[in-house]
Amino acid sequence: MTVDSILESIPPLAVYLVIGLIIGLESLGIPLPGEIALVSAALLASRHNLDISPVWVGTAATIGAIIGDSIGYSIGRRYGMGLFERLGRRFPKHFGPGHVALAKQLFHRWGVWAVFFGRFIALLRILAGPLAGALRMRYSRFLAANATGALCWAGGTTAVVYYLGLAAEKWLSRFSWIGLVIAVVVGIGLTLLLKERTKKLIDQLEDEHDWETLRRHD
Known part of the structure; x- marks a missing residue:
């Protein structure tokens, strides 16, 4: 079952709560x-047949x-960088030395x-709160950046996707599907390119971390 089918099967209020919960846990x-x-x-x-408000989606x-x-910030402030070492051992795919090193580099x-x-x-959406802590x-600087970033990201993403969805319905109703296909392909290509560049940076930083670890043992 996909995220889309789950959201489509529940009432609008539950949709807003689920969106807020998923994004809140990810941010944590x-x-x-x-x-x-x-x-x-x-x-x-x-979609006009569903009673879901884009304003409430963005707000949630x-x-x-x-x-x-904010919760992630509090956890990071309490447990310090040792938290990431423990998480890195348990979840190396998301909290490996390269991921944390890249995030720290961007923060510095x-x-x-x-x-x-x-x-x-x-990458930073998961690490930003705990790492900042x-x-x-x-905290005052963190909260200001966190709130404005959340508003721009959530509101902007919701608005762009919502209006693209309306435009897609019009294109599809006129059989002008070529532009939609091109847009999807370009979007996927840019996403894959960004992921590949991020992966290379992470691999490079993990190699540097391993080399530094060997030097310390020597």
């Missing part, structure tokens, strides 16, 4: 498909992101902007 540091859930809900809102996603990131370079733009990047970023 649990690897869940928050972006997929948001896109699916926004697409459902563009924003609130979930802010609360989840961009500071509070890493929190804002992290909302748009899958572990690195002792001031």
Whole structure:
């Protein structure tokens, strides 16, 4: 069963609660498909036969992101960087040394902007809250960047997907499916390219981490 079919089978109020919960848990540091859930809900809102409001989808996603990131921040502040070492041993696919090293590098370079733009990047969306807390970023600065980033990401994604869904319905009703196919292919291509570049950076940082570990043992 897909995320789309699950959301379509439940009442609108439950849709908003599920979206907020999934995105909140992802922001807290649990690897869940928050972006997929948001896109699916926004697409459902563009269908006239369903009573789902895009405004409430975006609102639920924003609130979930802010609360989840804030809880993640508190956890990271309490347990420090040791938290990521333990998570890395249990979940190396999401919290491996390369992932954490890349996130730390972005935080040290961009500071509070890493929190804002992290909302748009899958890797940082999971790590931003706990890592900001572990690195002792001031909470007032974190909250400001977290809230504005969540609002731009959730509201912007919902609006774009919603209006694309409306446009797609018009295109499909006129049999103009070629433009839709091109848009989907371009979107998938850009996503794969970004994932590949991120993976290369992570692999490089993991190799550097392994080399540094060997040097320390020597």
